[in-house]
Each structure stands twice: as C-alpha cells, then as structure tokens.
Amino acid sequence: MTKLSVNINKVATIRNARGGNNPDILKVAQDCESFGADGITVHPRPDERHIRYADVVNLRPLLRTEFNIEGYPSREFIDLVLKVKPHQVTLVPDAPDQITSNAGWDTYKHQDFLTEVVGAFKEADIRTSLFVDTTPKFIEYAAKIGADRVELYTEPYAASYSNNREEAVAPFVEAARIARSLGLGLNVGHDLSLENLQYLHDSIPWIDEASIGHALICDALYMGLEKTIGEYKKCLS
Numbered sequence: 001m002t003k004l005s006v007n008i009n010k011v012a013t014i015r016n017a018r019g020g021n022n023p024d025i026l027k028v029a030q031d032c033e034s035f036g037a038d039g040i041t042v043h044p045r046p047d048e049r050h051i052r053y054a055d056v057v058n059l060r061p062l063l064r065t066e067f068n069i070e071g072y073p074s075r076e077f078i079d080l081v082l083k084v085k086p087h088q089v090t091l092v093p094d095a096p097d098q099i100t101s102n103a104g105w106d107t108y109k110h111q112d113f114l115t116e117v118v119g120a121f122k123e124a125d126i127r128t129s130l131f132v133d134t135t136p137k138f139i140e141y142a143a144k145i146g147a148d149r150v151e152l153y154t155e156p157y158a159a160s161y162s163n164n165r166e167e168a169v170a171p172f173v174e175a176a177r178i179a180r181s182l183g184l185g186l187n188v189g190h191d192l193s194l195e196n197l198q199y200l201h202d203s204i205p206w207i208d209e210a211s212i213g214h215a216l217i218c219d220a221l222y223m224g225l226e227k228t229i230g231e232y233k234k235c236l237s
C-alpha cells in the first residue's frame, strides 16, 4: 500500500499571514490523520516563514501516524530532527530563501557530506530519504551513502503529464526500478495532484509514500479536507 503523507506547510503559511493561531496547525494535522492521512510532512525553513521549529516540536507527541520532516541539513535542522526523532527525515538541497524545492541532490558530488548526515540519523534510528531526480547515478550514490529511501522529484513528470503522460512517466519508472534493485525504498513528491497521481501510482505500484502539499490544500478549499484526503487516497489504492 502506498502511504499518503500530507504536507501541512501551506496551512502554516495561511496561519502566519495574520500572526495568530488560525488555522491551528496542530488541529489540522490531527484532523488530516483522522480523515485518513497515513502521515504528516513538515518542511521547516531557516526563516520559519511557514512551519516553525516550535511547531515541529509541538506536533511530535500529538501525531499518531508517520511523521516526516524534510529540509536542508543545516546544523539547526539536524539538531531539531535529532531532538524530535520523527519516523523519517527527507533531506533536500534547498537554499535557505528558496520558494520551494526545485531540484534533487547531486549525491555523487555531496557524497561525503550526505554520508555523514545520513549516518547520524541512522544512529538515532530515524529513517532517511534523499530527494533526487531520476538520474541513475544519483540513485546509485544514494544507496552507497546508506540512505533507506529516495524521494523522486516529480515536478518534471507533473509538468509534462498533460502533453504525453507515457513519456513523462518513463524516466520515473526506470528510476524506480533502479531504486528497487538497489534495495532502496521509494517516495515521490512535488506537484502531484488529483490529475496526475493515479497514473504515477498505476505505473509504479510499489511506491512507499507520496508526499503532497500544495495541490491537496488547494483542492481542500473546494472539497473540504476530509473529502480531499479521501480522493487522494483513492488514487493510491
């Protein structure tokens, strides 16, 4: 079964727009779980413009499903993750001021740094996932580094889906096969939506987890969070 992890960063962005606690992201996270989400993802950035470090700490004891923290492994981020001990950490190569992740790791170039960071998380019993594009070499080096999983950066798939979905998905199927042959678990994320998710899942049914934020929260404006989560889960079943 492919798990749905709901990224609640966008909800924190709405909260931060007014400075108060509406919407209450702790409640939203718990509601996502009761509406069927298999996990919650947060992406604290150094400027705390959406999820704050304190949110991450406060969420930990409340969550009943899988907690995934993603981010660039700065010293502060590493300390936060080691303190909170989520089920999974997803490492992304984001610059601090980036609007959203727009590339995966060059795991060959950064192998020494990533081996050290992944090792520290493994010692703390936290599953590690590296955000990568479909370049075979980057997946091979993710395995050499000792990561448990890769998360495939699906923006190029989403961008080409409506033109030619067979062509759009082909490099992802190949990357997923390589990951599987190396014993890596497989996550996917970025720009996945009710339009493109089902076909990705049908093409790669062994995906462990899809991490979805932007489109899901946008859909919830029209359908409500409960129905929306149900619709995304249907795409993954």
Ligand code: PXP
Pocket: 007, 009, 043, 070, 090, 092, 100, 101, 131, 151, 188, 189, 190, 191, 192, 211, 212, 213, 214, 215
């Ligand atoms: N995975 C990673 C590593 C991300 O950085 C993001 C965006 O924060 C997502 C998944 C979710 O992407 P989207 O908001 O487009 O669903």
